[in-house]
Amino acid sequence: MSTPILSRDKATGETLGEVPVSTVADVDATIARSAKAQPAWAALPYTERAAALRRAAGRLEARAATARDLIVRETGCVPGKADYEIGAAIGELHEAAALAARPVGELLPSNHVGRVSLAERLPLGVVAAITPWNFPLILGMRVVAPALALGNTVVLKPSPETPLSGGSLPAELFDGEVFQVVQGGPEVGERLVTHPETAMVHFTGSTKVGRAIAAQAGGLLKKVSLELGGNNALVVLEDADLEQAAMIGAWSSFHYQGQTCITAGRHIVHTGVADAYVAELTRRAAAIQVGDPHTAAVGLGPMINEAQWRRASDLLAGAVAGGATVLTGGPAEAPFFRPAVVTSVTGDMALWREEIFAPVAPVIVVDSDEEAVRLVNDTKYGLVNSVVTADLRRGLSVARRLRGGMVHVNDATPQDEALAPFGGIGQSGLGGRSGGDSNLEEFTTRRWLTTTDLPVRYPY
Numbered sequence: 001m002s003t004p005i006l007s008r009d010k011a012t013g014e015t016l017g018e019v020p021v022s023t024v025a026d027v028d029a030t031i032a033r034s035a036k037a038q039p040a041w042a043a044l045p046y047t048e049r050a051a052a053l054r055r056a057a058g059r060l061e062a063r064a065a066t067a068r069d070l071i072v073r074e075t076g077c078v079p080g081k082a083d084y085e086i087g088a089a090i091g092e093l094h095e096a097a098a099l100a101a102r103p104v105g106e107l108l109p110s111n112h113v114g115r116v117s118l119a120e121r122l123p124l125g126v127v128a129a130i131t132p133w134n135f136p137l138i139l140g141m142r143v144v145a146p147a148l149a150l151g152n153t154v155v156l157k158p159s160p161e162t163p164l165s166g167g168s169l170p171a172e173l174f175d176g177e178v179f180q181v182v183q184g185g186p187e188v189g190e191r192l193v194t195h196p197e198t199a200m201v202h203f204t205g206s207t208k209v210g211r212a213i214a215a216q217a218g219g220l221l222k223k224v225s226l227e228l229g230g231n232n233a234l235v236v237l238e239d240a241d242l243e244q245a246a247m248i249g250a251w252s253s254f255h256y257q258g259q260t261c262i263t264a265g266r267h268i269v270h271t272g273v274a275d276a277y278v279a280e281l282t283r284r285a286a287a288i289q290v291g292d293p294h295t296a297a298v299g300l301g302p303m304i305n306e307a308q309w310r311r312a313s314d315l316l317a318g319a320v321a322g323g324a325t326v327l328t329g330g331p332a333e334a335p336f337f338r339p340a341v342v343t344s345v346t347g348d349m350a351l352w353r354e355e356i357f358a359p360v361a362p363v364i365v366v367d368s369d370e371e372a373v374r375l376v377n378d379t380k381y382g383l384v385n386s387v388v389t390a391d392l393r394r395g396l397s398v399a400r401r402l403r404g405g406m407v408h409v410n411d412a413t414p415q416d417e418a419l420a421p422f423g424g425i426g427q428s429g430l431g432g433r434s435g436g437d438s439n440l441e442e443f444t445t446r447r448w449l450t451t452t453d454l455p456v457r458y459p460y
Contacts, residue, residue, distance in 0.1 A: 385413065
């Protein structure tokens with residue numbers, strides 16, 4: 001028997017629970033059950049699928065206090081982040097219930113007399129979802145809820161870092177075999193990708209793993225949706241309200257220890273306000289308390305694991321060796337990391353070019369909007385960027401020249417709404433989107449259907 005996956009409190013290392021590791025045979029059996037259940041699920045009246053999603057939302061609401069405690073301890077986040085995640089997951093379930101009632105076809109004009117030409121949307125079948133540890137509940141529900149609403153069944157594999165909040169908790173919300181969870185590492189994920197009865201793979205995680213999944217799925221001609229990393233930029237123009245800009249900058253880089261794909265890993269600041277902006281950002285960073293969010297009222301909790309803590313520490317040390325200056329913050333006793341502000345950064349430093357996934361704000365100073373746009377776009381990623389300015393017209397002009405799937409003017413880079421198209425380009429994803437009407441494209445396929453009530457004639 002294989003060693004079970006242990007769920008641990010990220011601040012203390014205390015064991016919270018354990019789950020068995022799924023074998024390849026377990027995965028095959030789970031997918032078989034899911035495939036068997038899918039046609040009947042898709043054939044239900046949409047009202048019944050919608051009702052199941054609303055029941056799931058009600059169950060999550062009833063478990064909110066327990067879920068909050070679990071998410072705080074298993075992910076190392078502060079309670080406010082856990083509350084957001086639970087509320088967002090409930091919102092996704094309700095929006096998906098509404099999605100089940102959307103039209104699933106359209107009448108097309110035809111140049112054949114007597115022909116009725118239809119384009120209809122059909123569920124894909126079994127959707128495989130592989131989800132990360134940073135927002136385990138909402139990033140799972142963002143796939144599960146709309147996929148189920150549109151008649152698919154779902155098999156989900158959460159990160160081994162969050163087997164309870166990412167797997168066991170969402171599994172409690174649904175009845176039957178339309179949604180099932182398997183647990184394990186890369187071998188379990190690989191079987192989900194390669195199994196002949198998974199029609200689609202949705203992966204949220206690192207660009208490195210996403211590239212491998214895309215290669216596997218491409219060889220099988222299987223639909224794949226990837227939400228990957230980002231090295232996002234916050235641009236501060238010289239007319240910005242600096243207190244507002246620094247607050248936006250601090251939240252963009254430091255929230256949840258910087259461990260999100262939509263964290264701002266690059267601050268690009270106009271020379272006219274650079275000193276004042278850096279001073280205010282440094283003041284805010286230094287005031288953030290770091291500690292165990294389960295037992296103390298802190299602003300930031302622990303990093304997800306020591307490996308992530310060490311990687312961030314090495315990136316910071318490498319920048320300092322190259323001439324950068326740390327004004328505040330940096331690694332504390334593992335797994336804690338104080339929010340850091342870094343100046344004298346250059347564009348060739350790994351701290352600037354790589355996704356940091358830690359509470360670090362590197363700053364580069366520019367002399368013009370054009371230089372800012374060039375720096376923002378000089379990356380292999382393309383997820384989200386923000387511009388802060390007092391001139392909305394100027395902000396929109398800059399925003400429209402920034403390469404990425406999302407852009408915000410006068411707000412932080414971390415944004416997510418159930419109805420908004422979320423996703424990136426380049427090495428941040430394949431260009432697919434989740435949220436709102438985008439879910440129709442993600443989780444259905446289109447079929448052309450014609451009927452005619454007149455005799456047809458062909459040459460032979």
